[in-house]
Amino acid sequence: MGKNDFLTPKAIANRIKAKGLQKLRWYCQMCQKQCRDENGFKCHCMSESHQRQMQVFGQNPNRIVGGYSEEFEATFLDHVRRAHRFSRVAATVVYNEYIADRHHIHMNSTRWATLTEFVKYLGRTGKCKVEETPKGWFMTYIDRDSETIFKDRLKNKRISADLADEEKQERLIARQIERAMSSQQQQQQTLDPIPENSSEQNSDVLPEPSSGKIAFSLGGISSKPNLTVAAPLEVEDGEKSAKKMKVSGQGGVSALEELMAEEEKAKERSNRKDYWLCEGIVVKVMSKALAEKGYYKQKGVVIKVIDKYVGEIEMLEKKHVLRVDQEELETVIPQIGGMVRIVNGAYRGSNARLIAVNTDKFCAKVQIERGIYDGRVLPAVDYEDICKLHQGS
Template identity: 50%
Template sequence: MGKNDFLTPKAIANRIKAKGLQKLRWYCQMCQKQCRDENGFKCHLTSEGHKRQMEIFGQNPERIVEGYSEEFERTFMEHLRRAHPFSRIAANVVYNEYINDRNHIHMNSTKWLTLTEFVKYLGRTGQCKVEETPKGWFITLIHRDEMEEIEGQKRAKRDRAEQAEEERHRRMLEEQIERAQKLARVEGDGGQDTGATELRREELEAPLGFQLAAGRAAAAAGGGAAAAGEQQGRGGGGGRPALAGLDEEDGGGGAVSAARGGKKSKIEELMEKDRAAKEAQAASDAARAAAAQRLDHWLAPGIVVKVMAKKLAAYYKQKGVVLRVLDRFRGEVEMADSGDVLQVDQEELETVVPQPGGSVLVLNGPYRGSRGTLLSIDTKRYQAKVKLRGGSHDGRTVWLEYEDFSRFQGTFK
């Protein structure tokens, strides 16, 4: 029996030593190898297996690190949902519970260098409510409705499809305009005048007149008039050919001009479509720029809010005034009916839309912090027309979403 067989004292001692957690700096995530001391770790770094794994890592290091980061985030959040679904708990406690599994994804293989950076990332992505206290970082899991997430994914998918359709339509218009311009240049080289001209009706705007021929005599007369007009056109006498069946005195010539003046050239139509596409693209860029200026917190002192937390049954759907903001996402609210002061998270509050003529405070978007007067409400689009007061936007009238403003308790200075 060899000295390192399964039941030898040496093998048993090694298994006992490997039971507990080892030092993180002596763990190789690529090889999933835990070393017990620095000497063993150095020996592992020079091994052929580790070198082969490093060659694989060198081919696409960003993707491998991103994969480890996604796996670490997924397993960490699963442990948080399972162990502390409704608790406000220290992030370090959750991390120590998570690493009790010796087969976990180690943080030194992810894109986050410290636990603090990872906790801040959870706060930025809206997965947890993050608080920094003298005792360290505390996190609270944010519960989201699955149906709302599904609806959000559907809306994002529709938006992406609409943007792709707009881009395809814009490219198609550009190709059509380019083909029309090439055709115009080719025809222009052949000696024809293909420049775009404005079509106008020079005659008076008289109604079109039609004279129906009755019998063979009228038809023959009409045919003779057409032939005479054709001969006159060939003779270069300068007159315009007569049209059979049209009364010249009743505006027959005006009918021809009307037929020509009522349409636009193909190039003009393409230019108008291209201009409309550019305007739509500019509006889309402006909307994306406005969305980039939005923040994830909107509480502000002095606004009127409505409590929507069902767990606060005594205050459910009652209104109150925000006295002060504690940590961006939490504020003290004085209830209007009872006068009680509560500490409520913004996820459990809702903005209040006043009647037209009421004072409002803009809470999000490019006009955040501006005060204004509500002019009108569009219930179909869930938007309101607000005239801003004071500051650099004084006098400007804008349309705002319901959640981007709330009723302001007080008067403007």
């Protein structure tokens, strides 16, 4: 067995040394060779193979550096999308995870000299949201594909919802007009009856309020004198007014109840949306994709809402900030007496206090606090329409 064979101690030692990462300044990207010390790197630079690669590089250096830069950026963003898609993370943490693969594209072969310069580039181009803190640079991946899908879906839903609302509003207005016209006609027929033979009579009605009687002047033949007959009033004024109050009272109560019911339904239709996220509420993360990171079924506070369907969630325990779609979130019900926010339905946006919970029907009884509906009790509100309000919000 030779001195440098595969199973010799020296060969095994060389493989162990070469297994880990070495210093970046002793790596040649053109030859894809990692040297362990300065002397080895110097010998490599003097080798014939390295000289040939440098001749190739000298023919078109901009194209080669640009290619390495594009590949470095693409692989770096792929790693961010896989490992930290919905979280805000330090740039140094991402870079250390990226260079763990010894066959990665090294930064000294790209047009960026430092990690800070590369992170600023990602922020300028809008590929990541970057911010400088006392602890260093932090970055949040911007998922353009998901945002495009969300915007298209939001646009289509908004168009369909607007059309449906317009049609419902037109039908509601038509019913109200028809109901008002029929009610007016009934009131006129009930309160001001017109005799059937009024068209056949050729007489003038002369009311006499003081006597309570009606005088009829009957026209006869021209040779005979006119005859005036005084007839008593058939229905007294008191009976008429009582009948008016009775009809008006019965119709008024029914119309008021019907109007309140219609108003409640209209409020429910206008405030019932397919999105419910709002700032200041406590939600539970139900994304199984985040189970490996330890966020599954963990609670957090919504600190920002993006495009109505995506929320930035600050976890209560780890204080990490995640970006999660509302389909992967769930509302949280507090203890009896706790404050909640109505996130959907007729009273959307109101704060209320939890009075009771019906576990069989998955609904709760709440009482609105503050605002124009202060003190109103809602006996049955679905779990998904209320959410725990974070203390201090």
